[in-house]
Amino acid sequence: MDILRFITAGSVDDGKSTLIGRLLYDSKSIMIDQLEAIEKQTRNREDGEIDLALLTDGLRAEREQGITIDVAYKYFTTPKRKFIIADAPGHIQYTRNMVTGASNSDLIIILVDARNGVVEQTRRHSIIASLLNMPQVIVAVNKMDLVDYSQDVYNNIVIEYADLAKALGLEDITYIPISALNGDNIVEKSDVFSWYDGPSLLHLLENVEVEKAINLNHARFPVQYVIRPQTEELHDYRGYAGKIISGIYKKGDKVTVLPSATAATIQKIETDGGKEVEEAFAPQAVVLHLEDDVDVSRGDVIVLHKDVPQTSQELEVLLCWMDNKPLVPGNKYLLQINSTRVRSVVKDIEYRLDVNSLERKYSPDQVGLNDIVKATIKTAQPVVFDKYKALRANGGAILIDETSNVTVGACMIQ
Amino acid sequence: MSIHHLDYLDELESEAIHIFREVAGQFEKPALLFSGGKDSIVLVHLALKAFRPGKFPFPLVHIDTGHNFPEALEFRNQLAEKIGEKLIVRKVEDTIKAKKLTEQKGKFASRNQLQTYTLLDTIEEFAFDACIGGARRDEEKARAKERIFSVRDEFGQWDPKKQRPELWNTYNGKINKGENVRVFPISNWTELDVWNYIRREKIELPSIYFAHERRVLEYEGQYVAISEFIRIDETDVIINKKVRYRTVGDMTCTAAVASDASTIDDIISEIIATKTSERGETRIDDKVSEAAMEDRKKNGYF
Numbered sequence: 001m002d003i004l005r006f007i008t009a010g011s012v013d014d015g016k017s018t019l020i021g022r023l024l025y026d027s028k029s030i031m032i033d034q035l036e037a038i039e040k041q042t043r044n045r046e047d048g049e050i051d052l053a054l055l056t057d058g059l060r061a062e063r064e065q066g067i068t069i070d071v072a073y074k075y076f077t078t079p080k081r082k083f084i085i086a087d088a089p090g091h092i093q094y095t096r097n098m099v100t101g102a103s104n105s106d107l108i109i110i111l112v113d114a115r116n117g118v119v120e121q122t123r124r125h126s127i128i129a130s131l132l133n134m135p136q137v138i139v140a141v142n143k144m145d146l147v148d149y150s151q152d153v154y155n156n157i158v159i160e161y162a163d164l165a166k167a168l169g170l171e172d173i174t175y176i177p178i179s180a181l182n183g184d185n186i187v188e189k190s191d192v193f194s195w196y197d198g199p200s201l202l203h204l205l206e207n208v209e210v211e212k213a214i215n216l217n218h219a220r221f222p223v224q225y226v227i228r229p230q231t232e233e234l235h236d237y238r239g240y241a242g243k244i245i246s247g248i249y250k251k252g253d254k255v256t257v258l259p260s261a262t263a264a265t266i267q268k269i270e271t272d273g274g275k276e277v278e279e280a281f282a283p284q285a286v287v288l289h290l291e292d293d294v295d296v297s298r299g300d301v302i303v304l305h306k307d308v309p310q311t312s313q314e315l316e317v318l319l320c321w322m323d324n325k326p327l328v329p330g331n332k333y334l335l336q337i338n339s340t341r342v343r344s345v346v347k348d349i350e351y352r353l354d355v356n357s358l359e360r361k362y363s364p365d366q367v368g369l370n371d372i373v374k375a376t377i378k379t380a381q382p383v384v385f386d387k388y389k390a391l392r393a394n395g396g397a398i399l400i401d402e403t404s405n406v407t408v409g410a411c412m413i414q
Numbered sequence: 415m416s417i418h419h420l421d422y423l424d425e426l427e428s429e430a431i432h433i434f435r436e437v438a439g440q441f442e443k444p445a446l447l448f449s450g451g452k453d454s455i456v457l458v459h460l461a462l463k464a465f466r467p468g469k470f471p472f473p474l475v476h477i478d479t480g481h482n483f484p485e486a487l488e489f490r491n492q493l494a495e496k497i498g499e500k501l502i503v504r505k506v507e508d509t510i511k512a513k514k515l516t517e518q519k520g521k522f523a524s525r526n527q528l529q530t531y532t533l534l535d536t537i538e539e540f541a542f543d544a545c546i547g548g549a550r551r552d553e554e555k556a557r558a559k560e561r562i563f564s565v566r567d568e569f570g571q572w573d574p575k576k577q578r579p580e581l582w583n584t585y586n587g588k589i590n591k592g593e594n595v596r597v598f599p600i601s602n603w604t605e606l607d608v609w610n611y612i613r614r615e616k617i618e619l620p621s622i623y624f625a626h627e628r629r630v631l632e633y634e635g636q637y638v639a640i641s642e643f644i645r646i647d648e649t650d651v652i653i654n655k656k657v658r659y660r661t662v663g664d665m666t667c668t669a670a671v672a673s674d675a676s677t678i679d680d681i682i683s684e685i686i687a688t689k690t691s692e693r694g695e696t697r698i699d700d701k702v703s704e705a706a707m708e709d710r711k712k713n714g715y716f
Contacts, residue, residue, distance in 0.1 A: 271463075273462050396584070398582075
């Protein structure tokens with residue numbers, strides 16, 4: 001059994017909450033007491049049906065203000081897989097939330113209302129999916145019950161979306177007609193789609209390859225912490241603790257420690273608090289030992305010597321701004337990529353990207369919440385990175401406001 | 415499936431170890447909140463994997479309400495001794511006396527709210543800048559919205575609207591003096607994941623997690639252990655019942671479930687078959703209001 005992390009993009013109007021509620025309900029992940037709680041809330045409804053959307057409703061603060069805060073996480077398990085859903089609100093002002101939810105997901109479900117087809121919101125979600133380099137996309141054409149389960153309607157949407165996907169460079173796309181409200185094609189394949197010969201949504205989710213999301217080709221190991229017991233019997237023990245974010249490491253591998261570019265050899269790999277292994281791979285958390293007496297500390301990255309990432313003090317990034325205060329070019333921010341944190345300054349803003357049309361507005365006057373811009377960032381120390389499109393695990397960085405300590409930006413390094 | 419592929423428990427474990435090491439790397443004075451309950455026992459197990467053969471870069475801290483199950487306390491002491499790590503205990507009783515706090519009244523008077531005071535005092539006493547806890551997002555809907563690194567202000571308050579976005583696996587633990595971060599390494603685990611992990615890793619648990627005979631009173635469909643901390647009324651019917659605990663909190667606000675499960679396998683079978691959520695079945699304190707957890711967290715509860 002493995003884990004699939006996915007995000008659902010769409011608004012309440014697209015039936016996103018109903019879809020998530022349906023997946024949880026039909027996979028029997030909802031317990032009686034939770035159901036009773038939402039029944040209480042729906043008792044006043046005329047049709048008497050349970051409103052599955054309420055299952056994803058969160059805090060009282062949200063209900064009172066009619067808003068949805070940030071990303072909520074939901075869990076369900078089938079005999080095949082554990083699923084982690086990032087439930088991000090899809091309204092226009094929430095680019096920030098979708099970027100956040102997508103950054104930790106292997107797959108995105110883009111919901112399209114069958115009555116409306118590909119609309120501005122679909123375009124926006126797809127553009128964000130492409131900027132974040134989502135490994136897999138499922139386009140779920142929902143509310144098919146409201147268009148009489150029409151094959152023509154569905155086919156037209158598929159054709160329309162395929163054009164958009166092509167323009168965006170989105171590749172691995174699967175289409176499926178559903179009705180979240182009625183549960184058609186969610187868990188079981190439904191007879192109402194006599195013309196559809198693909199599997200149900202859950203079957204799709206259970207069978208997509210998650211390995212695609214993990215890169216095993218480029219070995220990257222950011223050092224998080226140095227283990228030095230300094231006891232008598234472990235006097236010389238010096239282990240570099242971290243998580244392999246991509247690739248495979250073997251005992252005896254020739255490595256390079258970055259950013260200093262020091263050469264070394266892997267003497268020993270430990271897992272499980274001291275158990276030695278011959279090799280380890282992403283995303284395992286391990287301890288590496290080097291044969292050579294080199295200076296390694298938190299923030300350094302150990303890579304295979306024959307496949308070295310870039311090291312630079314100047315980064316070209318696509319930056320999603322996430323703070324209410326506008327981005328001020330020339331301001332200093334902390335830039336954090338994995339376990340490395342350095343001071344940085346946002347130098348030039350080349351253009352702002354319209355997430356509805358992909359149009360570029362050059363030299364924008366102001367950069368505010370939810371804007372995505374192309375920018376150049378200069379850092380105080382060299383940063384070890386890969387291009388985001390090539391290696392997601394080592395190409396994403398956050399910006400931290402030095403005065404408020406808040407995470408204010410997400411950078412996809414170009 | 416390739417050989418370079420992790421099982422879901424391995425992936426959850428790796429994620430948690432990574433979070434532990436980020437705490438060690440980012441903070442000066444972290445602490446591991448340890449109650450002797452199954453989730454915090456799993457945390458200790460994960461910390462051993464993250465830091466051995468080195469010492470933990472933090473002490474274990476228990477906020478003792480005085481209403482704990484004796485079996486859990488005994489287990490707590492034994493485990494701390496066995497692994498040779500420092501255990502700090504601070505008692506709610508002392509805070510009540512020192513600060514002249516008013517205790518809840520009623521049949522199941524709970525110190526659940528009051529323990530927040532002791533927790534915040536302890537954080538201040540030791541200047542802890544990060545407190546690692548065993549909360550999971552599947553427990554409760556306010557928890558579902560909490561970050562893995564959850565920043566609290568100097569009053570310990572959680573403001574859901576001011577949460578930092580958490581991207582990729584990059585955790586921002588930067589804070590000002592006086593603030594602290596609550597860190598939840600097993601955020602993405604479900605109750606069943608925890609039990610399956612306990613089974614796989616052969617982790618020992620306090621005896622109360624397994625079925626045993628206990629004197630309980632039945633109250634609104636829940637079984638509450640007879641103890642000196644609850645008020646017994648004349649109309650109460652006290653029975654001997656074979657029960658186990660699905661969660662372990664205070665004796666006053668944790669209910670037992672009827673069970674014959676004497677092994678981890680039995681427990682897992684019962685959990686798979688159950689129709690009630692962990693908190694719904696066992697926590698008397700969450701039933702008070704729909705937003706009980708949300709309110710407690712805003713006030714500094716972990």
